[in-house]
Amino acid sequence: MTDIKSEVDGLCREEEDLRQGIELLYFAYREFTAEPDAILAQLGLGRAHHRAIYFIGRRAGITVSELLATLRITKQSLSRVLKQLLQGGFVIQAAGASDRRQRLLRLTDKGIELERRLTEAQRNRIAKAYREAGDEAVTGFRQVLTGLLDAADRRRFVGATKRSQA
Amino acid sequence: MTDIKSEVDGLCREEEDLRQGIELLYFAYREFTAEPDAILAQLGLGRAHHRAIYFIGRRAGITVSELLATLRITKQSLSRVLKQLLQGGFVIQAAGASDRRQRLLRLTDKGIELERRLTEAQRNRIAKAYREAGDEAVTGFRQVLTGLLDAADRRRFVGATKRSQA
DNA sequence: CATATATGTCAATATGACTGACATAAAATC
DNA sequence: GATTTTATGTCAGTCATATTGACATATATG
Numbered sequence: 057m058t059d060i061k062s063e064v065d066g067l068c069r070e071e072e073d074l075r076q077g078i079e080l081l082y083f084a085y086r087e088f089t090a091e092p093d094a095i096l097a098q099l100g101l102g103r104a105h106h107r108a109i110y111f112i113g114r115r116a117g118i119t120v121s122e123l124l125a126t127l128r129i130t131k132q133s134l135s136r137v138l139k140q141l142l143q144g145g146f147v148i149q150a151a152g153a154s155d156r157r158q159r160l161l162r163l164t165d166k167g168i169e170l171e172r173r174l175t176e177a178q179r180n181r182i183a184k185a186y187r188e189a190g191d192e193a194v195t196g197f198r199q200v201l202t203g204l205l206d207a208a209d210r211r212r213f214v215g216a217t218k219r220s221q222a
Numbered sequence: 223m224t225d226i227k228s229e230v231d232g233l234c235r236e237e238e239d240l241r242q243g244i245e246l247l248y249f250a251y252r253e254f255t256a257e258p259d260a261i262l263a264q265l266g267l268g269r270a271h272h273r274a275i276y277f278i279g280r281r282a283g284i285t286v287s288e289l290l291a292t293l294r295i296t297k298q299s300l301s302r303v304l305k306q307l308l309q310g311g312f313v314i315q316a317a318g319a320s321d322r323r324q325r326l327l328r329l330t331d332k333g334i335e336l337e338r339r340l341t342e343a344q345r346n347r348i349a350k351a352y353r354e355a356g357d358e359a360v361t362g363f364r365q366v367l368t369g370l371l372d373a374a375d376r377r378r379f380v381g382a383t384k385r386s387q388a
Numbered sequence: 389c390a391t392a393t394a395t396g397t398c399a400a401t402a403t404g405a406c407t408g409a410c411a412t413a414a415a416a417t418c
Numbered sequence: 419g420a421t422t423t424t425a426t427g428t429c430a431g432t433c434a435t436a437t438t439g440a441c442a443t444a445t446a447t448g
Contacts, residue, residue, distance in 0.1 A: 070349075075280070076364070076379065077348045078341065082273075083378070084370040085251045086294070102403055107248075114241070120426060128252070133405055135427065157414045157425045175244065182243045183236075185369030189362060194239075196355060196362020201246040203351030209249040213242065268434050286395060299436055301396065323394045323445045393446070402437070409429085416423070 091177035099170075101144075104129075104137045106174050109163065112147060113171040117160045119152070146170055257343035265336075267310075270295075270303045272340050275329065278313060279337040283326045285318070312336055 092106050111126050112118055118126075124134055138161075141147040146167035152158030163171060186194050202213055258272050277292050278284055286304070290297055304327075307313040312333035318324030329337060352360050368379055 071345075073360075074345045074348050074352070075341075077352070077360075078276075078344050080364060080367040080371075080379065081251060081254060083375040084367040085247060087370055087372055087375065088247060104404060110244075121424090129404085130406065131426075132407085132428080136404085139427095152425095155415070155425080157412095159426065175241075178244050179237075179240045181370060182240050185366045186240070186243070188369045189365035192358070193362030193365040194243075196359030197366035198242070198246060199355035199359040200351045200363035201250040203354045204250040204253055204347060205246075206253055209253065212249070213246065270435060287393090295435085296437065297395075298397080298438085302435085305396095318394095321394080321446070323443095325395065391448080395443085397442075398440085400438085403435085405435100406433070407431085411428075412426085414425085418421075
């Protein structure tokens with residue numbers, strides 16, 4: 057059974073476990089964004105452009121509203137980013153067919169190429185971590201991260217907790 | 223055996239797996255910082271202050287150099303943050319005993335209290351995700367995140383991949 | 389004494405976010 | 419058809435976080 061001393065130890069260990077999780081997230085996220093940031097800097101773009109390009113590439117024809125809801129930033133913030141991507145020829149807009157107020161966003165070939173370059177760096181890094189850790193660890197990784205999400209974000213990943221089987 | 227079609231499927235699934243990992247990290251990190259950011263905003267502070275407070279709390283007596291190396295920002299960036307924390311009475315400095323050029327940083331009681339409030343939000347969130355996912359998943363979570371780190375950051379977590387046993 | 393190190397500071401700049409206000413076009417509703 | 423709501427864009431001002439580059443000071447070290 058647990059005497060007082062080992063309960064204290066248990067509390068310290070739990071605290072230590074949680075702090076390690078906090079720190080791992082911080083350091084891993086920093087590392088995760090470092091490479092794309094370096095590529096973007098050479099083009100005079102920033103991380104915000106990567107996010108926009110990423111989600112436009114992920115869902116071709118996404119509306120501005122949907123993109124705003126995904127990124128959870130103000131339209132004024134997105135506006136500048138989107139304007140630069142349009143001017144740079146990375147993204148094109150088209151009026152929606154059923155609702156012509158909508159501006160449906162798509163990557164150009166140039167945009168697709170940039171998205172590939174940016175995301176490849178992250179994909180390689182994740183792929184390496186997945187390979188080293190193994191399938192079981194990847195499932196755990198996903199479970200814990202999914203548990204950190206709020207309800208709205210979790211809906212994006214329904215049925216995606218387990219790794220797809222090849 | 224694998225015919226062409228299922229190989230294509232396999233590639234798509236792998237791509238999908240990796241993109242889900244990328245997105246989970248993005249959404250989870252955003253969620254993870256949301257609560258502390260809200261608390262900090264009320265005090266006229268920002269996320270950078272949380273980071274400084276966190277690592278000073280984590281290692282009382284840390285030097286400015288060590289903090290800079292941990293955060294990987296310029297001293298000019300840290301300077302402003304640290305000045306505000308000193309002025310706000312969250313942090314105190316003391317000259318090092320063996321090297322009096324050093325400014326050893328410590329949280330005041332007020333700083334400890336703020337650190338607790340800020341980190342508690344994150345700790346609760348992680349604790350909930352850990353509980354829901356289970357010990358095995360937590361181990362996997364740590365393995366994958368550790369795999370994302372660069373060599374320097376990984377050294378911070380040597381022997382910490384597995385969850386401590388109670 | 390000369391040099392290197394730990395720290396601090398001034399100035400200018402960039403990025404990414406915010407709030408608030410206002411504008412326009414198109415859809416939806418009464 | 420007139421009104422209202424929605425989707426989007428834009429102007430202006432502000433803030434927080436980061437950068438580079440240059441320079442200053444105190445202390446340690448050879």
